[in-house]
Every structure is written in structure tokens, then in C-alpha cells.
Amino acid sequence: MALVTALRRLAQVSLREFSRRSTAVSWGAFHTAERSFTTGAQPLRSDNKVTVHFINRDGEKITVKASPGDSLLDVVINEDLDFDGFGACEGTLACSTCHLIFDEEMYKKLGPVTDEEMDMLDLAYGLTETSRLGCQICLTKSLEGMVARVPESVADIRQTKDGSA
Amino acid sequence: MSSCRLLQSELKLWTSGRSKWTRGLNEGIGWSGKTFLSTSCCPKVCIVGSGPAGFYTAQHLIKARQDVEVDIYERLPVPFGLVRFGVAPDHPEVKNVINTFTQTAKHSRCSFYGNVNVGKDVTVGELQQAYHAVVLSYGAEGNRRVGVPGEDLRGVYSAKDFVGWYNGLPSCRELSPDLSCETAVILGQGNVALDVARILLSPLDILKKTDITQPALEALAESQVRKVLIVGRRGPMQVACTIKELREMVNLPGTRPEMVAADFEGVPEALKVVRSERIYGRSLSAVADLPRPRKRLTELLMKTAMEVPGDKELERRKNATKIWGFRFYRSPTEIFADPSHSRTAGIRLAVNRLEGSGERAQAVLTGEVEDVSCGLVISSIGYKSHPIDPSVPFDSRRAIVPNSVGRVHQAAGLYCSGWLKTGPTGVIATTMNNSFDTARSLLEDVDSGTLDISTAKPGSQIVSMLLEERGVKPVTFSDWEKIDSLEMRKGEACGKPREKLLTVEEMLKVART
Numbered sequence: 001m002a003l004v005t006a007l008r009r010l011a012q013v014s015l016r017e018f019s020r021r022s023t024a025v026s027w028g029a030f031h032t033a034e035r036s037f038t039t040g041a042q043p044l045r046s047d048n049k050v051t052v053h054f055i056n057r058d059g060e061k062i063t064v065k066a067s068p069g070d071s072l073l074d075v076v077i078n079e080d081l082d083f084d085g086f087g088a089c090e091g092t093l094a095c096s097t098c099h100l101i102f103d104e105e106m107y108k109k110l111g112p113v114t115d116e117e118m119d120m121l122d123l124a125y126g127l128t129e130t131s132r133l134g135c136q137i138c139l140t141k142s143l144e145g146m147v148a149r150v151p152e153s154v155a156d157i158r159q160t161k162d163g164s165a
Numbered sequence: 166m167s168s169c170r171l172l173q174s175e176l177k178l179w180t181s182g183r184s185k186w187t188r189g190l191n192e193g194i195g196w197s198g199k200t201f202l203s204t205s206c207c208p209k210v211c212i213v214g215s216g217p218a219g220f221y222t223a224q225h226l227i228k229a230r231q232d233v234e235v236d237i238y239e240r241l242p243v244p245f246g247l248v249r250f251g252v253a254p255d256h257p258e259v260k261n262v263i264n265t266f267t268q269t270a271k272h273s274r275c276s277f278y279g280n281v282n283v284g285k286d287v288t289v290g291e292l293q294q295a296y297h298a299v300v301l302s303y304g305a306e307g308n309r310r311v312g313v314p315g316e317d318l319r320g321v322y323s324a325k326d327f328v329g330w331y332n333g334l335p336s337c338r339e340l341s342p343d344l345s346c347e348t349a350v351i352l353g354q355g356n357v358a359l360d361v362a363r364i365l366l367s368p369l370d371i372l373k374k375t376d377i378t379q380p381a382l383e384a385l386a387e388s389q390v391r392k393v394l395i396v397g398r399r400g401p402m403q404v405a406c407t408i409k410e411l412r413e414m415v416n417l418p419g420t421r422p423e424m425v426a427a428d429f430e431g432v433p434e435a436l437k438v439v440r441s442e443r444i445y446g447r448s449l450s451a452v453a454d455l456p457r458p459r460k461r462l463t464e465l466l467m468k469t470a471m472e473v474p475g476d477k478e479l480e481r482r483k484n485a486t487k488i489w490g491f492r493f494y495r496s497p498t499e500i501f502a503d504p505s506h507s508r509t510a511g512i513r514l515a516v517n518r519l520e521g522s523g524e525r526a527q528a529v530l531t532g533e534v535e536d537v538s539c540g541l542v543i544s545s546i547g548y549k550s551h552p553i554d555p556s557v558p559f560d561s562r563r564a565i566v567p568n569s570v571g572r573v574h575q576a577a578g579l580y581c582s583g584w585l586k587t588g589p590t591g592v593i594a595t596t597m598n599n600s601f602d603t604a605r606s607l608l609e610d611v612d613s614g615t616l617d618i619s620t621a622k623p624g625s626q627i628v629s630m631l632l633e634e635r636g637v638k639p640v641t642f643s644d645w646e647k648i649d650s651l652e653m654r655k656g657e658a659c660g661k662p663r664e665k666l667l668t669v670e671e672m673l674k675v676a677r678t
Contacts, residue, residue, distance in 0.1 A: 084225070085597045088265070092258035097594050119409040122458035123592065153598045 050139045054081060055149040068141060072134035072148060073098045083150050091135035093117060096124035098134035100148040106130075110137055126151040206621040207232040208611055211296040211628075213283045213553075214303035215239035216246020217596045218583020220266040222300050225604035227274050230611075234274045236296070236625050238287075241335070242279045242640040242672040243648060244270065246304060248593070250334045253360040254375035255367065257662060262593055270642045276625060279640035280673065284553035286637045287628060293578055295627045297618050298607055301557065301566060301573070301581040302600070305548035305589040311352060315500030316544075319343060320509035324357050324545035331364055331381035333665035335672075338380075343508060344388035346540020350512055352497055353545035354397035355405035355590075361543055362393045363413060366420050366487045376656065376663045390541060392488045398496040398517055398528040401432050401466050408462045414489060415469050421485035424470035428493040432467055435522060436460060466491070494518065495535065496528060500542055511538045548589035563588065571603030578616060580607055644676035651675055 049065040052075055056062060066075040073087045076098070089095040093116050102110065107130035113121070117136045124131060134148070210226055212219045215237050223235040243249065245263055252259045270277050283289065283303070292299045308325040310316065320343050329337030349365060351358045364372070369386055377385075397404060404411075415422065436455060455463070470491075474482065495514035503510035514535045517528035550566075552559035558574055560567045565588055566581045573579040582603035583596050591599070610616035632639060648666060655664035666672050 084601060085221070085594070088262050088594060088597065089258050090261040090264065092261060094256065094258035094261070095592070095594050097597070115412070116409075118461070119407075119412060122408060122461060123594070125598075127457065153594075153601075 050141060050144050050146075052139070052143075053145070053147045054083075055147065056081075056083060057150055057152055066139055068139050070139050072100060072137045072139070075139070076134065085153065086150070087135065093120050093133070093135070096120050096122075096133065097153070099124040099126070099151055100132055100134045100137075101126075101128055101151050102130045102132065102146070102148060104130055106143070106146050107132070109143060124151075125153055206297075206618055207234055208298070208616075208618045209233075209296045209622045209624040210235050210298045210300060210607070211292045211624070212237045212300045212302055213289075213292070214246065214301070214583070214585075215244035215277065215279070216302065216304055216583065217248060217262065217266075217593050218302035218304065218585070218600045219246070219300075220244075220269055221597045221600035222302055222582045222604050223275055224265070224269045225601045226607065227269065227272055229604065229608050234276075234624065236276045236278060236628075237270070238281045238283055238292075239277065239279045240282045240303075242669060242676055243645055244277060244279060244642075250329055250332045252332075253328075253364065254332065254377035255363070255371060257375070259593065277640075277642040277645065278625070278628075279645060280669075280676075281632060281637060281639050286635055287631055288556070289554040289579075290556050291631060292628065295623055295625075297622050298578050298580060298610075298616055300571075300603060300607070301579070301585055302583045303550075303553060303585055305550040305564070305584045307549040307551050307564075308544070309547040309549050311497055311544045311546065313497050313499050315502060315509065315512075318500060318502050318509045319507060320346070320540055321500055321542045321544070324351070324353065324361050324543050325548055327361055327543050328357065331377050331385075333378045333667050335667065335669050338667050342384065342541070344384055344390050344541065347389060348392045348394065348537070348539040349390050349541035349543065350537060350539045351393060351395045351543045351545055353405075353547075354395055354491060355545060356407060356410045356592075358395050358543075358545035359406045359410040359414060361545060362395055362489055363410075363417060365390050365393055366417060366489060368419050371418075374660055376661055376665060378665055378667060380667070391486065394490060394492050394537065394539075396492045396495050396497070396514065398494065399526055400493045400519055401429055401470075401491070402435055402459070402463055402523065403526055404462070404466065404491070406462075408458070408465060411462065411465055411469075415465070417489070419485055420487040420489055421482035422469050423488050423490040425490075425492065426471060428491075429467060429470055432463060436463060494528065496530075498534065501536075503540075509540060509542055511536055512542055548584065550585050550589065571599075571606045572610070638677075640673070640676045647678060648672055648675045 048067065050068055052064055052066055052072070054062045054064070054076070062081060064075060064079045064081070066078070070078070071091065073091050075081075076083060076086055085097050088097045091098070099121070110132060113132065114136075117133050121127065121131055121133055124133075128151075131151075208230065210223075210233060212223055212235060219237050219239075223237055226233045226235055237244075239246075245266060248260055248263060248266075269275055281287065283292065289299060289301075306325075308323040315321065322340065322342055326337050326340055327342060330340040330342065344365075351361055364377070364385070365388070369382070372385060373382060414420075492514075494517040496517055497512055498515045499513040500509050501511045501513065502508065514537060516531050516533035516535060518531050519526045520529050521527055549564045551564075552561075557579065558567050558576060559565075566585055567574040568581050568586055571580045571582055571586055573581055580603050582600040584591075586603065587599055607616065611618055629639070649663075652663040652665055656662050658664075666675065
């Protein structure tokens with residue numbers, strides 16, 4: 001699983017680099033032009049996509065389209081979403097940094113959790129009853145419109161255990 | 166290269182007098198300041214230690230500001246600290262963080278200087294002169310002593326040394342632990358204790374495919390250790406290890422668990438906690454479960470110790486040749502010597518009872534003792550930081566550098582991150598957050614002016630000069646990559662991810678090719 005993820009990511013990194021360079025130049029113009037295309041029929045290609053909403057640590061909502069079969073960690077990486085420290089072990093169930101929180105209804109749709117995932121989830125900061133590890137959730141069309149919240153990695157920056165007397 | 170081009174374009178803009186750009190330059194935005202710009206400079210930060218703490222601090226700083234330059238100094242010729250020397254050989258996925266560290270090291274605004282001993286080759290004071298800020302992230306290289314007679318006998322080792330030995334830490338190469346006994350006692354019940362137990366009892370077939378060192382593999386092949394006791398002073402509900410590591414022991418091929426039923430008295434009841442609280446004058450009773458992580462861990466422990474297994478598991482246990490088990494409510498008081506060989510022959514354990522419950526329960530002596538025969542004692546009761554420079558404040562009671570959110574007390578421009586800041590507990594993710602916090606403190610201080618970056622600092626230019634004068638030649642990151650490639654090539658030849666170089670001399674020789 002880890003190797004496939006790595007290879008996929010490698011392929012996508014080169015694609016991403018290319019598209020980033022070409023969009024950066026014309027970003028301003030592109031942005032205004034884009035608005036006129038939002039109404040009307042979507043191109044056929046996007047029928048196969050799943051919309052995912054992330055709520056980042058600042059409370060901002062980020063909406064992306066991803067492919068079925070991608071894990072949520074894949075999505076975060078492919079879309080260059082800038083969550084500090086997310087996915088440290090690269091999807092190998094050796095950390096808890098891809099911790100995401102869902103609402104109850106969506107959580108139930110995500111299916112059963114393996115012992116292996118639960119073991120690592122147990123180490124996650126701010127664990128809830130509807131927490132999952134993003135690297136273990138693979139997208140399907142039935143998860144269209146899912147909202148995943150990225151929890152704080154520490155309670156409050158000022159309250160980190162800091163060794164002061 | 167790119168900085169030269171930048172320099173030329175800076176000159177052009179400066180002389181053409183475009184006020185928008187010169188204002189930008191004055192505010193120090195987005196330009197790598199060179200010394201001819203006296204009013205704004207890029208902040209230069211020095212990080213001491215290249216383990217997770219050092220690298221995560223560097224990563225956060227570089228990402229947050231386009232003008233920060235970070236230099237990481239490391240005592241060994243090789244980077245990555247405990248990720249290389251602490252994480253168990255059979256946990257390679259945990260080492261994936263090396264990929265993100267490598268990205269950081271190769272960033273244009275980051276430089277790695279290995280083979281530099283801060284405190285000896287260059288002082289912290291000299292670093293503070295050369296850089297706007299210094300972050301101490303050198304971790305915990307020592308260990309807590311048990312403090313009982315016999316601790317220095319042959320056959321008694323700290324887990325820090327034992328782990329260093331099987332992971333190829335140069336200073337532990339000569340450990341040559343004596344594995345010619347049947348029973349080993351490990352003091353401590355954290356994840357490091359479980360790592361040691363697992364490496365002692367793992368089938369060779371598994372170990373030989375990991376990056377465990379060749380000498381360790383050979384020693385373990387000859388090992389006569391068949392029984393490992395993991396001893397803690399409190400009870401099953403206070404074990405410090407986590408469930409993944411416990412599950413690995415439970416599932417370890419060729420082994421079976423053996424524990425003392427009496428140790429688990431009271432545990433089933435304690436799995437549900439009844440709390441009665443008075444809030445605003447009203448009394449509330451609630452039956453609250455333990456936090457899920459502690460509950461699942463305790464349940465797995467209970468099940469392993471007490472439950473009669475099904476037929477398949479019974480068969481597996483019957484065929485097992487090695488035994489492991491936790492022993493609870495026991496504190497070491499003395500390690501005995503074998504009279505003829507001056508090596509350890511056994512350990513005396515005082516029997517405890519608990520006062521209080523949960524995380525805060527305390528072990529209290531009952532007066533009873535129990536002697537256990539063993540030829541190997543490994544103390545896994547905690548790593549410990551050392552002071553490396555007398556000019557840096559150090560709290561010797563807690564063995565950390567006194568700080569508030571990473572800002573070292575009474576030392577402007579000095580910060581700390583990782584275990585040196587909070588004490589030696591936590592997984593890599595813990596250290597990551599800890600390091601991000603320190604980086605945030607540093608950045609806040611730059612923004613508020615508490616950390617003065619208005620004067621240019623020479624950074625590595627002056628430090629390199631000092632080191633050259635002192636006959637110290639740093640190892641660059643590309644030098645490390647030569648070592649890295651060689652280790653991986655050697656490993657490939659014998660079916661391992663890498664065959665580590667075991668001495669500083671060998672590492673330097675390869676680095677200089």
C-alpha cells in the first residue's frame with residue numbers, strides 16, 4: 001500500500017510541478033475567467049470526481065475534487081493542502097498525524113476500523129468518537145461532499161507542556 | 166548561483182530608484198539580504214542537533230518566512246538522530262520521516278554541517294554571535310540511573326546503550342552485551358522496553374531483513390535468552406507502553422506470554438470509573454469509561470494474561486520456545502553478582518502496592534522482596550539530557566533546559582526544541598508539534614522585535630572559519646548522501662535496506678571521497 005501510494009505520488013508530483021508553473025504565470029487572468037465557467041454543465045471528465053471539503057486549523061473551508069480510490073492523505077498531498085505535519089509516516093500506519101474528524105453521519109458511512117488503525121488513532125491528539133486516520137479512508141462516489149475537519153495538534157499553543165516550573 | 170542573479174537584480178533595482186522595491190528591501194521582504202544592505206537582513210538561525218526536533222524546527226522556520234536561512238549542526242557525520250539510532254530496525258515505516266527531513270536539508274535556505282561538536286569545536290556563545298538565533302535540539306544522549314548496587318556489573322546495560330548497540334550508534338559499538346543466559350529482566354514498561362524485549366526474542370528470519378547491524382545480528386543468533394520479564398513498579402493500568410507495541414509482542418512468532426494472575430486483581434472493575442462531582446452545588450453522578458486508548462490497552466493486556474486461548478492459539482503457544490511477560494508491582498533494590506564471574510546472576514525486587522489509582526497512582530513498598538535469577542538486566546527507565554555548554558541554563562533536577570514555549574529562560578536569542586525542551590518522552594509526532602511551537606515562538610519574537618534581526622550576521626561564514634582554524638572539517642549533506650548510498654548498496658547485497666557504517670572514522674572516510 002505504501003509503495004503504491006509513493007509511486008502514485010511521485011507521478012503526481014511531476015504533473016503538479018508542471019501545472020503549478022503554467023498556472024502561476026496567468027493566475028490573475030485565469031481566476032477572473034474561471035468565474036464565467038461555473039454555471040452550466042460540467043465537462044464529462046469531472047463526473048468521475050468526488051468533492052471533498054476540508055476544514056483547516058484556522059476554521060477555513062477548502063473544497064477539492066478527488067478521484068475515487070484516492071485516500072484522504074493522497075488528496076491532501078495531491079492538492080498541496082498545507083496542513084502542518086500531516087502524514088509524517090506517508091500512510092504506513094506508523095503515526096497519527098493524518099488524524100481527521102467527521103460528523104456522525106459521515107463517520108458511519110466510512111465503515112469499520114481495523115485494529116491496526118485504531119491502535120495508531122489512539123495516539124492522536126484530540127481523539128473523538130468520530131475520528132479516523134486520513135490515510136486509511138479511500139474515496140468512493142458515495143462519500144461525495146464529505147467534510148473532514150483537521151483537528152488541532154496541540155490544545156493551545158500557549159499551553160504546550162514546556163518545562164517551565 | 167541563483168543568489169548571484171538575485172544580487173545583480175537587487176543592484177539594478179536599487180540604482181534605478183524604484184521606491185516600491187526599495188521599500189520592500191528595507192522591510193526585508195523576500196530577498197536574501199547581503200551585507201551591502203545595512204537596514205534589513207535575512208534572519209539567520211542556527212540549530213544544534215539534526216534529529217526530528219532539529220529538522221522539524223528548521224522545516225517550520227523555512228516555510229514560514231521566505232528570508233530565513235537555517236544551518237543545522239550535528240556532532241556525528243550522519244544526520245537524523247534517534248530516527249536512525251533509536252527507532253527499532255523492524256519499524257522501518259516510522260523512519261519515513263527521513264524523506265521530509267531530506268527535503269528540508271536540500272532546501273536552498275538550509276545547510277547541514279555534520280561532524281561538528283557544539284560545546285567543544287565551537288561554543289554556544291560563538292554561535293550566538295554568528296547567528297540571530299540559536300535553537301538547541303540535541304536531545305537526550307544519557308540515561309537515568311537505577312541507583313542500586315550492582316548496576317555496573319557485566320550483564321547490566323541501559324536500554325539507551327543496548328538500543329544504540331543494535332542500531333549502530335558508534336559510541337555503543339563495543340558494548341558486546343552478554344546474551345549467554347536464559348533469563349533477561351528489563352526494568353521499565355515503556356515502548357523502549359518493549360522494543361528491547363522484541364529484538365531479544367524476534368526470530369532471526371525477521372531481523373536479518375532489517376537494518377539491524379551485522380554484529381548485533383550475529384550476537385542475537387548466538388543468544389541463549391529464552392525468557393524476558395518486563396518489570397514495572399506499578400500495575401497493569403499504569404504501563405507506559407502503547408497498544409501497537411503490545412500487540413507486536415502478543416503476535417511475536419515463536420513466543421508465548423506468561424504473566425501472574427494476581428497482578429490483575431481489581432483491573433476488570435477499574436475498567437469502569439465511577440465519578441461523582443459537585444458542580445455549582447448540584448451533585449452529579451456519572452459512570453464514565455476510561456479514555457479509549459487506556460481502555461483498549463488494558464483490555465488487550467488482560468486478555469493476553471488471563472484469557473484461555475482458542476485451540477489454534479493454544480497450539481501456537483505449545484510450540485513456542487520463548488517466553489515473555491510483564492511483572493508488576495516490583496522495584497529493583499539490588500543486582501547480585503555471580504561470585505565466580507563478577508557478572509550479574511540475579512536481581513532483588515521489592516514488592517509494591519498502589520496508593521491511588523489511574524495515572525497518578527503511586528507505588529508504596531510493602532516490605533516484601535522477591536529474587537529473580539537472570540544473567541541480563543536492561544534498565545529502560547528513561548533517557549536523560551546533558552548540558553553541553555556551561556553558558557546555557559540547565560535544570561539538572563529535570564534534566565532539561567528551562568524554557569517557556571521553547572524560549573530559554575534568561576537567554577535572549579536562545580531557544581530549544583524536542584526532548585531537551587520537554588523531557589525525553591513522546592513519539593516523533595509529539596516532537597514535531599513541540600518543534601513547531603518553538604519555531605512559532607521564534608517567529609513571533611522576530612515579528613515583535615524581541616529578536617533583533619536589524620543587523621546582518623555572518624552565520625556559517627564565520628563558523629566555518631573558526632572550525633577550519635580548529636582543524637574541524639564539517640560533513641555536508643551531499644557528503645552524507647555518499648554514506649547513505651554506500652550503506653544502501655551494502656545492504657542490498659545481503660537483503661537488508663542498508664548495512665550501516667559502524668564507526669565515525671569509516672563515515673568520515675566515505676564522506677571525504
